[in-house]
Amino acid sequence: MTEEMNLDAMNGYKEGDRVTATVTKIEDKSVMVEISGAPFDGVIPISELSSLHIEKASDAVEVGDKLELIITKVEDENYVLSKRKVDAEDAWDSLEEKFRNEETIETEVKDVVKGGLVVDLGVRGFIPASLVEDHFVESFDDYKGRTMEFKIVEMDKEKNRLILSHRAVLQQQKATKKDEILDELKEGQVLDGTVQRIASFGAFVDIGGVDGLVHISQISHEHIDKVSDAVKEGDRVKVKVLSVDRDAERISLSIKETLPGPWDGIEQRATIGSTLEGTVKRLVSYGAFVEVFPGVEGLVHISRISHQHIGTPHEVLEEGQQVAVKVVDVNADEKRLSLSIKDLLEKEEEESFDGYEMKEESGFSISDVIGDQLKKFTE
Incomplete structure (x- = not known):
């Protein structure tokens, strides 16, 4: 020896x-x-x-x-x-510097193990499954051999422990992109987006790396009870930027304002004198509001509801009732539509009440007159 x-x-x-x-x-x-x-x-x-x-x-x-x-x-x-010890000695110095400077590392995934991925950086680096992506991944089988970018999140040379994250890289990239988009966004812009998430109060739409909120009131010109009745996750939609809060990183969007308004082309759809079917939406002391197209309501003044004198619209109409109405006047600029129910009942009422009106005026009914004439003819 x-x-x-x-x-x-x-x-x-x-x-x-x-x-x-x-x-x-x-x-x-x-x-x-x-x-x-x-x-x-x-x-x-x-x-x-x-x-x-x-x-x-x-x-x-x-x-x-x-x-x-x-x-x-x-x-x-x-x-x-x-060879392993040389690689480790050289690696730790470099890794510690990258960790201090928050630099990223691009390397190949060497193995897929239970609970995550393994890389060789001169020392064994481990990426837990929760730190691989910023979304759920069912299987990592096809990750072996991929070249990916990682960030060191934990290291301990004494324990030979090195933990990395690809998710942190993605989050950093998204944050940078979000800042760029927020700087470029302007109120009034119309953009393409994808519905990412549905909530009770609205829909979150991705407009190229950043999400904006479309409030339920800004989804459709029509009233909707549930957001999911109008849009689904994954839907491609056009949105208009309503406001951008740079400090709070909040973006308000509207789908409704990119769609044709319910009053667009109303003069062609509701010509004066035409007959439409509608639903009684509201009853007020001076008349009834009837929806003839989604988002388009017209007023039937109390004087145009019935030939008979009525004290309130509630005497002959109820909310939700389906009625036929005649278009009396259209004002697209002021979004005003005047309707009449009475005008469609006039002929029917005259036919129904002619006999009774004669009796009121002369004291005799048609049957009385015809009866007298028949009696004379028989004699």
Whole structure:
């Protein structure tokens, strides 16, 4: 042993020294190397080839490769060396600097294990499943071999612990993009978007990397009880920017204002004198509001509801009732529509009440007159 140590000292090689060696032979579980100027060759056990688990030594090196190694032991005219320790020493210095500067690292996913992904950065880096993406991923099987960008979120050299995150990179990219979009957005812009999420009070729409809220009142010209009645997640929609709060990072959008208004073209759809079907929406003291098209209500004045005198519209109409109305007047600019129910009842009422009106005026009914004439004719 003393002779070996003297030989080692004579050649200047001892445990802990870093040397450059050339791969001369590869076996399943070890690699033989030649160290320039050394009295004998060295061996690298498979466990010292990489920070990751490998099945065969040939998966890590090839004959002829020049490697930076550390001598871990000198025994029986042989050097035991480690590539893993050299890689780790070099890596930790670089990784610590990247961690301090919050730099990202681009590298290949070497393995998919239970609970996440593994990369080789000179030391084993682990990416927990929750830190891979910013959305749920059912299977990571196709991630092996992918080159991805990561950020160090935790490191401990003493414990050889390195935790990375791809999700943090995505969040940083989105935050940067969001700032750019917020700076460029202007009120009144019309943009294409995708419905990302439905809530009871509205829909969140992605307009290219940032979400804006379309309040339920800004989804449709028609009244809707539920947001999901009008839009679904994944729907492509056009939206108009109503307001941008840069400090609060809030964007208010409208789908309704990109759609034709209910009063657009009303003069062609409700020509004067035409008959429409509608629904009584509201009853007030002076008349009834009837919806003839979605979002378009016209007023039937109390004087145009019935030929008979009525004190209030409630005497002959009720909300939700379907009625036929005649268009009396249209004012598109003021969004005003005048309607009449009475005008459609006039002919029917005259036919129904002619006999009774004659009796009121003369005191006799038609049957009375006809009866008298028949009596004379018979006599």
